[in-house]
Amino acid sequence: MSNEQQIIDSNLNKDYEYGFVSDIESDTIPPGLNEEVIRTISKKKEEPQWLLDWRLKAFSLWKKSPEPTWANVKYEKIDYQAISYFSAPKKKVLGSLDEVDPELLATYNKLGIPLEEQKMLSGVAVDAVFDSVSVATTFKEDLKKEGIIFCSFSEAVKKYPDMVRKYLGSVVPHSDNYYATLNSAVFTDGSFVYIPKGVRCPMELSTYFRINEANTGQFERTLIIADEGSHVSYLEGCTAPMRDENQLHAAVVELVAHKNATIKYSTVQNWYPGNPETGAGGIYNFVTKRGICLEENSRISWTQVETGSAVTWKYPSCILKGDNSVGEFYSVAVTNNFQQADTGTKMIHIGKNTKSTIISKGISAGKGQQTYRGEVKIMKGADNARNFSQCDSILIGDKCGAHTFPYIDVRNPSAQMEHEATTSNIGEDQMFYCNQRGISTEDAVSMIVNGFCKDVFKELPMEFAVEATKLMEVSLEGSVG
Amino acid sequence: MKVENFQSEFEKVLNKTNFSKKFKPIQEKAFHQFLDTGLPSKKWEDWRFTKLNKFSKTLYKVSETEHSQITDFNFSKHHISDVSTLTFFNGHYKKEFSDHIPEIEIIDGLIDSKHKEEISSPTDSPFELLNTAFMDSSFNIFTKKNQILEKPIRFLIVSSSEDKLMVSPNINIKLEENSELTLIEHHVGESSNFFINTSTHAQLLDNSKLRHIRIQSNSDSTINFSNIDVNQNQNSQYDFFQFASGPELSRLNIHTKLNGQGAECSLNGLSLSSSSQQLGAHIITNHFSPNCISKQNFKNILQDKSSGIFNGKTIVNIDAQKTDSKQSNKNLLLSKDAIMNSNPQLEIYADDVKCSHGSTTGSLDEEALFYLRSRGLSLDRARNLLVRGFATELFDIIKHESTKSFISDRFENWLKNNAS
Structure with a gap:
């Protein structure tokens, strides 16, 4: 196994491939958090009074709330006064892509998102969020024909205030949890999607987040509404430049699925995981994601590939309110070096015949610590509810950990609920079998891990599957495959 | 019972004259620690689901000498043949209702304080502290090396009184190398509003084997908390089984520590609940050494408005390579109003292990x-x-x-x- 050890070591020493900083002038307000800052953000974004009030309400609650400590992660206390809560690229870009700051475009190119070519090549519309303000949105025209709204959150506040007002905070209320409350107070931008009745969104919608400005927390807010009988697939992917200070990311994502609607939300997350030797400087990823299946036969599916961040703390959840609604959660999470992840899902069954599936695959290597924490709640009225959960972990190296904390709460006898989990390392016999057939140890590990994650990868949309595999290579190659 | 209500009762404990004085400092220390810790609330993660309303509303008194009078209690109903029985009536050891067991050293700790140091210092859990502070019987069982006891020893713990009593038995077991023992803890009681808070500490030396059976059939108005703490040396084996059909509220806390290589523990339970009973099991298996095997298998059958809790945790520490651990919780809901909370948890810090858990709930x-x-x-x-x-x-x-x-x-x- 010394060969394997070498591979592990070589990966532990691997630098973050996407670590670079783009040099763009930003419009940043000084660090600190108080009412004045919130008023400034609101003013800069030219927001209506009701939204400012909502922010202030959240802020006054946040000041009173204690910071949660129950998660199975350790990190240095965050100084919320040292964070700048607003940062926007100074050169406002409007209209065609030609007007976009060339340096910004170069950044996207480094990330492998050639905005100009996107139209032709991938058929993906990208609402690229650079720090906190949307700079360019493509494919708007095509989407407009179908009546689909896909724009930045601040644009939506201006153009469709009624809709935003109706749904904002309806799934994740401002009082939901510490980080969601903070987000509600200071969120700067994000994406807004509305799919009208009966429309099947012709392309995958995608946003690339990128944390760029030093000391800038990212407080994104995404709201997706799928009206009756509609269908949408949304992709979110992130990379971040190398930093020595911890950066906080506390986003909120809300999904609303009406009757017969389907929302598929896929994430590939590869933020800077921190210095491989000390663990310093990685991103704190404290995200609240929740969807509600409001009416019958609706469906929400979360797929995530989490390879980055120093500390990840997120639980994409589904509230299955409508009868026959379906919730799904597919996750691959990798923790390597000093990464820590406490992630999982919540499935709240309220309606009759609701179904949920949870497949979670954790890979822990180096000194990584990983926790699956999930809740399946079957309420009294949820007749014939059905849940299947499977949480498997692979441990690579003897300094990492994998933990499973499922909460299962059943209040209806007709419900059927199953949970199973296994934790193991890669078996010596498996390795032997592969080696014996001339497959190198590295390839063998890669093969085994790929097979391990297959259930989740097959859920990813085509465009993302390629990137997911790449990210797995970056994060795992050497230590796992 | 609120924290402040315990003070006057504790004074009664201190004034008891028939017990060895040597325990007083330990009891006082535990009581003060309890006052600092306070009673658990729903905000304590480990106590989220436990219904403590009734406990906080009832005022329990310590069991006095007058409560040790056996008037009309039907022992035959609880007879198990082929066991040696030690009877405790409302917390008092009843020699005349107990068998003499010559093969083994059994010490009534409160009277004969020879083995004082064997009383393990309690953890900071409030109810363990309460047990130490209020203990009314303390029994030490010690086997000899290579001694194999075929006949099980049964602790018959009877609660039978019109008064609302609080009883705190304290059991200490030490199995010497290669010895074997079967212990039956049998809780019975009729129409009494009781709070039974047991503490059991077991030390299993190399190659020893302890079979521990709990039969819990208290009356419907009783609260029964049990704290079991087991330390296992090399190749020792601990087999636990609990059969619970009573009481109104029960909480089984087991913490087993597999300290020596090759130790094995198998923890099992069947809980049958009806009306508004709540039977809970909070199990921690802690692997500290390589090549240990652990198993948790708990089942609940729930009727009426009853509820059940399974909170199982298996911790595999960094040195515990080659651990083989299984955890299973299966629950059968027979009624629309029954509630089951199941949290099978794994915490794993070693890589060469085989750990699995499973949980199912359904009708x-x-x-x-x-x-x-x-x-x-x-x-x-x-x-x-x-x-x-x-x-x-x-x-x-x-x-x-x-x-x-x-x-x-x-x-x-x-x-x-x-x-x-």
């Missing part, structure tokens, strides 16, 4: 019922057959025949009264 399979009915079984018989099939697998763990048949009779009784 009887309609197709299985249909199959049986289509073959002429009445609905009740078909249901009983399925429930029996679900539960009785667990009885195989009990090696002592008369105990096994006693428990399976109790199970059939419960089935008759509750399963339809």
